[in-house]
Amino acid sequence: MSQSPQNLDEFVQIIRNSNATMRLAVTTTLKPWVESYGYLYGFDSIRKQVNYEDLTPVSDCIKSDNMIENDGFIGTASSISSAVKAHKMIYPERKSELELRNFYSLRYIPKSLVVASSVSMEQNVEFLSNIIDNNIGYLNASSQCGTPQVLSRDAAWARYGFSFVNFTVTDIRNVERMYNISINFDNRYANTVIEKYRNYVYFNESMSSVLKQMSDSSCMQCPYELCYAFGSQDYASYIGVGIAIFYFILLFSLGMFRSYSLKRRLFVPYLPLFGILRNFSNTQMLSASCQSVSRPMALFASIVIIAVYFFTIMRYVYMRNMYSFLSNSNKSTAFHKRILSIPFALSMSLAFILVLSIIVVLPPTVAFEIFNDNNIINGVGAGVIFLSLISSVSFLMVDLFLNRNNIKRYGILKFLFFDDPIYLRIDIAFQAMILIFLILYISVSFVETIFPAIMDVCISISVILICGGNAMIIEISKKIIYKDRTAQTQQSDLENLMEKNKEFYTLMSEYSRKEFSYENVAFYDAILDYKSSRKSLSLDDLKRIETEFIHPFSKYEVNLPSQVKKDLSSLIQDLSVPSNQSDHETKIKTRKHQLIETMFLELCKNLTDTFHRLKQTQQYSQWLAVYQLQKENSLNV
Known part of the structure; x- marks a missing residue:
């Protein structure tokens, strides 16, 4: 941009006159606001000239570097500062392309607006002073790189610069239009507050001087080359990985992989390996640095689990009715035996995975690469998992109905254990729990609470249980319960x-x-x-x-x-x-x-x-x- 805009009005005017097309990356939380209220700042007049993209991921290990290719960013100053630092982690060889001080920094909207109540002026001044104290507490914090105070100091200067320095009457008028209210602006409050902080806070600093107080993009908040903030999803993912590792330790240390119920499942007891892959792909470390890999990887891992598990169920049903098929089929016995062999099971599982990957994984991955919207992959993944769980639960309901007389006569335990020595019916019953957890997860995924992470941990545990955890628990319980029975039979x-x-x-x-x-x-x-x-x-x-x-x-x-x-x-x-x-x-x-x-x-x-x-x-x-x-x-x- 050859001209230097001083405010948004000038920025919009320059874009309109140039007939140029711009790419603006917007933080996820602000995107709905920009789409709804951008007209207040004239963005509706240049709608055809502006393409909006998600600010996350800030960079990608496979796709082009959108931090470089985008013409601008819309977000809080602290979020953009974090994005620039994250970009530097992924592309450390780029020394100076992205520094906040090199940006044309324009105030868009205030992060918060404090409206005074009708109480006394002294109380209002005290209230406003407390707010300022909370916001400027880190202005003089240590700027030493490799410490958490770096982000806090940057955020404090960002709030200070955009909130106190550049708030104008235009913002008041826009707030009135947004909420259809009338606001009276009284300079006495601001003047009184300014007088109180005159000795150590300057309210007439320029935006460029504020940005100079913020750290360089290479100044990280930790003493390592990679710095990622752990969120609730990260804890959920690593807890899921830890539980899966514990499962494999028990599987091999206790020799449970040799037990009849687990051997008959063929590859299913080892599917938690793909659960580990799914959980790892959901961590901030991978998703922030290479979302082009992490999101398709999570979907692919889920598809592998679904494909192998469903093929195993079909194979199990076929085995249960094998002698009936042999009696009523014109095919040779060798034909039926071959399709139950391990090589055939392996080849069919791989084929099933390939087909589902082409149908389910490939289209949303291509769409993600084009539109840069991970909601497409997330939606497809949730839909496929939901349909597979509904199918499993429906299968169990039909099975219960067909065996209702035997259940009444012999009890549910015979139906679940004696009639099913590899305990797949118990596993399918647990899939109903996964369905409940998934519905709860989707219902609260848009709310920033720890509840989605808890549901994610519950889903990870349930997947491990249905792959082999339930069978292992039952086998261990049997050894304990029947330990007094003679180990050897003449x-x-x-x-x-x-x-x-x-x-x-x-x-x-x-x-x-x-x-x-x-x-x-x-x-x-x-x-x-x-x-x-x-x-x-x-x-x-x-x-x-x-x-x-x-x-x-x-x-x-x-x-x-x-x-x-x-x-x-x-x-x-x-x-x-x-x-x-x-x-x-x-x-x-x-x-x-x-x-x-x-x-x-x-x-x-x-x-x-x-x-x-x-x-x-x-x-x-x-x-x-x-x-x-x-x-x-x-x-x-």
Whole structure:
């Protein structure tokens, strides 16, 4: 700007005459005021020549430097001073482009207006004096860099310069127009106050002399290269990160990642890593320095959690109904088994993340880069999370309705624990709490209180709980509650119960189906039939065993050592080739017997693992109480 405007009227006149277009960055709190009352200062006459942008972020590590590219800033002097310092933190190599003393500093509106009451002049003067005392207390504070007093001193000089030096009758007239009131201006109050402070406060200083009292942009408020003021959101974010780290410490130090309920969740127990990423992206340190990365990063982290979790739920539902699909589908058994494999789950999770990222993350990110408005990303993120939570809660409601008769008959605990060994139903119930926290967070997010931060911490904790925290708490509780039960189960005892106790066999079969290990029970029945019949296994019998229980992707594929599988394959091959050796039949018979015993032993090990988990259920406790009562009364058990 070639001319030097002395006030806003001159500034507006210069812009109008030049037909130039200006970019003005406005602090978030002042933007609604500028849009509503800018006409009071003639800004409506140059509306087409002025483009407004958010003053935050002040700079960006990827986008162009908007502190340099903007032609001016609208905000409080203290906020602009902080923005200039923040810019210097991000671009320390720029020595002198941005200094407040190099600005054309024009008073826009007063930060506050004190209207005297109808009491005595002495009381009004005392009241005004107290206000001045509060505002000029830091005028003579230390200007030493690296101390918090730097910001306080800058703010004091800014308030002093803009409030006391440059307040004019024009401001009074504008306040009257804003609030449709009439104000009488009495110079006696100002003159009396000025007289009181004449010895150490000068009320006729120029704006340039006031700005010279403010610190350089490179003079930071802390002794470090990076200085960020911790707000309530920062505390909420770091608390969320700390809780997630504590979760992972317990997950690995207690060996909980090896527990059945967490292993069946595949990648879900590790999703709090993306919760850490989301929380970190919401901190002032990252968002103030590189919002082009921080806001999309927060949205992407949320999308990863949603995508992986929802795919895991779909996979779980498929597993619950796998045997029905096998019976009613024309597809081969290998097809159904492959889509339940870990490589397939990983590839589909990544594909799901990619699709949602393209649909949900990419458009608002591009819009943010164009319009520089993070409300677009925040709105899309909140909407996607809200819809996903509504879907989960609706799924639980439908599940409750379909199982209402069983719940009435057996109770809610069987529905939540015995029928769901990996506790996804409990997690989905907790998502209803996240939905409540999210609604409360959105409702108060526009109010500057600590409540949004509290809701953010609650959301972070709930995400950790649904990813694996609930399952871990339940597993630890079970170990404590059932610590007096025998840690080891004799295979002979288990075999005896499976053969002779119908109620236990039914309970074991039902639980095996719930935890997707029914193949062990099915193979147990088949082996037991061969053992009890005392018949020699034929070649067809061995081939049937291999086809139904041993082959990869078979209908009831059992987890057996590779050597056992090789022995079975070798036996089938030898039986398929006739032999003239005299002892061939004896050797084959011995090998059959050894193979059956070995397979039965390994199978009992698998069933023992399931039995350990069954013992930690309420249904087992109920069965055990009846069993012991029958035993005490010499009943045939």
